[in-house]
Amino acid sequence: MFNETDYRPTRAIIDTTAVKHNVQRVISYLPNKTKLIAVVKSDGYGHGAVQISNAALEAGAEMLAVATPDEAITLRKHHHAVDILVMGPSPISFAKVAAEQGIMLTITSAAWVKQVNDQPQFDKKCKVHVKIDSGMGRIGVRTESELTNLTELINQSDHLSIEGTFTHFARADEKDAEPTRLQFKRFTQLVDCFPKKPRLVHASNSAATLMFPEYALDAVRFGVSLYGIAPSAAVEKKLPFVLEKAMSIETELAYVKKLPAGEQISYGGTYETEEDEWIGTLPIGYADGLKRSLEGQEVLIGGRRVPIVGTICMDQCMIKLPYEYPEGEKVILIGRQGDEEITIEEWAGRLGTIPYEIAVTFSARIPRVYR
Ligand SMILES: *Cc1c(COP(=O)(O)O)cnc(C)c1O
Numbered sequence: 001m002f003n004e005t006d007y008r009p010t011r012a013i014i015d016t017t018a019v020k021h022n023v024q025r026v027i028s029y030l031p032n033k034t035k036l037i038a039v040v041k042s043d044g045y046g047h048g049a050v051q052i053s054n055a056a057l058e059a060g061a062e063m064l065a066v067a068t069p070d071e072a073i074t075l076r077k078h079h080h081a082v083d084i085l086v087m088g089p090s091p092i093s094f095a096k097v098a099a100e101q102g103i104m105l106t107i108t109s110a111a112w113v114k115q116v117n118d119q120p121q122f123d124k125k126c127k128v129h130v131k132i133d134s135g136m137g138r139i140g141v142r143t144e145s146e147l148t149n150l151t152e153l154i155n156q157s158d159h160l161s162i163e164g165t166f167t168h169f170a171r172a173d174e175k176d177a178e179p180t181r182l183q184f185k186r187f188t189q190l191v192d193c194f195p196k197k198p199r200l201v202h203a204s205n206s207a208a209t210l211m212f213p214e215y216a217l218d219a220v221r222f223g224v225s226l227y228g229i230a231p232s233a234a235v236e237k238k239l240p241f242v243l244e245k246a247m248s249i250e251t252e253l254a255y256v257k258k259l260p261a262g263e264q265i266s267y268g269g270t271y272e273t274e275e276d277e278w279i280g281t282l283p284i285g286y287a288d289g290l291k292r293s294l295e296g297q298e299v300l301i302g303g304r305r306v307p308i309v310g311t312i313c314m315d316q317c318m319i320k321l322p323y324e325y326p327e328g329e330k331v332i333l334i335g336r337q338g339d340e341e342i343t344i345e346e347w348a349g350r351l352g353t354i355p356y357e358i359a360v361t362f363s364a365r366i367p368r369v370y371r
Contacts, residue, residue: 001048001367001368002367002368002369002370003367006367008251008283009250009251009252009254009283010249010250010251010282010283010284010288010366011249011250011251011366011367011368011369012046012047012247012248012249012362012366012367012368012369013247013248013249013250013335013369013371014047014048014051014052014246014247014368014369014370014371015244015245015246015247015248015371016051016052016054016055016246016370016371017055017244017371018227018228018244018245018246019047019052019055019056019059019226019227019228019246020055020056020058020059021059021244022225022226022227022228022243022244022246023036023038023055023056023059023060023061023222023226024059024060025241025242025243026209026210026220026222026225026241027059027060029213029240029241030209030213030216030220031213031216033218034216034217034218034219034220035062035063035200035218035219035220036056036060036061036062036063036219036220036222037061037062037063037064037065037085037202037219037220037221037222038052038053038056038057038061038063038064038065038222038226039064039065039066039087039205039221039222039223039226040052040053040056040064040065040066040071040075041065041066041067041068041071041087041223042067042071042360043071043360044227045223045224045226045227045229045356045359045360046247046359046360046361046362047227047246047247047359047368048368048370049066049071049074049075050074050075050078051368051370052226052227052246053075053078053079053082054078056226057079057082061222062082062083062219063082063083063084063085063219064079064082064083064084064085065084065085065086065087065221066084066085066086066087067086067087067088068086068088068090069086069090069091069094069097069098069103071086072084072085072086072098072101072103073097073101073103076101076102076103083102083104084102084103084104085103085104085105085106085129085164086098086103086104086105086106087106087221088106088139089106089108089139090105090106092112092115092116092119095116095119095122095126095159095160096119096122096126098126099122099123099124099125099126099159100122100123100124102124102127103126104126104127104128104129104163104164105126105127105128105129106128106129106131106139106166107128107129107130107131107150107154107160108130108131108133108139108140108141108150109150110146110149110150110153113150113153113154113157113160114153116157116159116160117153117156117157117158117159117160119159121158121159122158122159125157125158125159125160125161126159126160126161127160127161127162127163128154128160128161128162128163128164129162129163129164129165129166129198129200130147130150130151130154130162130164130165130166130194130198131165131166131167131168132147132165132166132167132186132187132190132191133167134167134183134184134186134187134190135169135170135179135182135183135186136167136168136169136170136183137170138168140167140168141190144190144193147190147193147194148193151194151195155195162194162196162198163198163199163200164198164199164200164201164202164218164219165191165194165198165200165201165202166200166201166202166203166221167183167186167187167203168203168205169183169184169203169204169205169207169208170183171183172204172205172207172208172211172212172231173207173211173231173232173234173235174232174234175234177211177212180208180211180212180215183203184203184212184215187203199218200218200219201217201218201219202217202218202219202220202221203215203217203220204216204217204220204221204222205220205221205222205223205224205231206222206223206224206225206226206231206235207231207232207235208220209222209225210225210231210235210238210239210240211235211238213240224355224356224359225243226246227245227246227247227359228243228244228245228246228247229243229245229344229345229355229356229359230243230345230355231354231355231356232354233345236345245335245343245344247334247335247344247359247362248332248334248335248336249284249332249333249334249335249362249366250330250331250332250333250335251282251283251284251330251331251333252282252283252327252328252329252330252331253280253281253282253301253325253326253327253328253329253331254280254281254282254283254316254327255280255281255327256278256279256280256281256321256324256325256326256327257278257279258276258277258278258279258324259273259276259277259279260273260276261273261274261275261276261277264310265279265309265310265318266309266310266311266312266313266317266318267310267311267313268311269310270295270310270311271309271310271318277320277321278320278321278322278323278324278325279309279318279319279320279321280301280318280319280320280321280325280329280331281316281317281318281319282299282316282317282318282319282331283315283316284315284316284317284333284366285312285313285314285315285316285317286312286313286314287314287315287363287365288315288362288363288365288366289358289361289362289363289366290312290317290333291312291351291361292311292312293350293351294308294312294347294350294351295308295309295310295311295312296308296309297346297347297350298342299319299331299332299333299342300331300332300333300335300336300337300338300340300342301319301321301325301329301330301331301332301337302325302329302337302338303337303338303339303340304322304338304340305340305342306319306320306321306322307319307320319331334347343355344358344359
């Protein structure tokens, strides 16, 4: 969040209109009966869970999902009525709180259910979604007998009631559709074993939502693409509609100097000037999420690309300028300026990781400014 007392010009600008656009486009792309669950775990993939959930709900999302109990409690303080699902495991001690606060939990273990059932009566039942592991190998029941055992325990329970069931795809972002088809088949076979079909049957993450609209079922759990990020390069090539990016990272030139040839820049002297060079200093470093290994990555100034030179420091870094720019000149690390754009995907490619990891690396020291 941005405060008037944030004096450093390094900021994450969050465009909630882009989020609304992405929500509206995906809703019109999906079958009418399919609900959109906005996934806002890890503080809305670094964008701010409260602001993003406000935007998503305004644009037509009907439910929120997070990874942990604490994330659900934080959201519940801001959204009193909307359904919130915790998709990851919850401790037994959370079941009562979840029941009181109307937070839905993900259930995978009979031992968990038995221990909750042994607790004193709750005032309200806790609504749960039974997780099916159709091939992710993370959490969830894998066999019909495990599922039947679990549903019987829940159906006899005074504490819990079945609200939904879901699975999670491991490879929906790849070119090869076969692993996802197999997972969907295994999932639907197990869903058929429920004594009564749960109200919400859901499977798709962003990649599956975009690539396999036929698997939309009652709801989709739309995460990374809510923020305008394609889950992978394979999906990006086949997007059914344009995603609008919600986050940009900007700062200003803090200092500018001209160095003669043969001068070294920053720790370790990894960069040496070859001629007279204009070097700018930016007030952003690896403690903000600008990873040290991004040395050489370009930033935008005056609508053109210039490289980060020398080792990135904890709080600052240097860039090579084509000529003198005034201190205070705007610099874009992620985002668009003129005809140029630097994306989270570009950083991810350079760092050998996925855009998800980049989105959540921007630290709390970078204020989020909402537009
Ligand atoms: C994070 C997560 C999602 C959202 O995935 P995206 O690829 O970001 O859309 C959906 N379901 C589960 C279980 C998750 O953990």
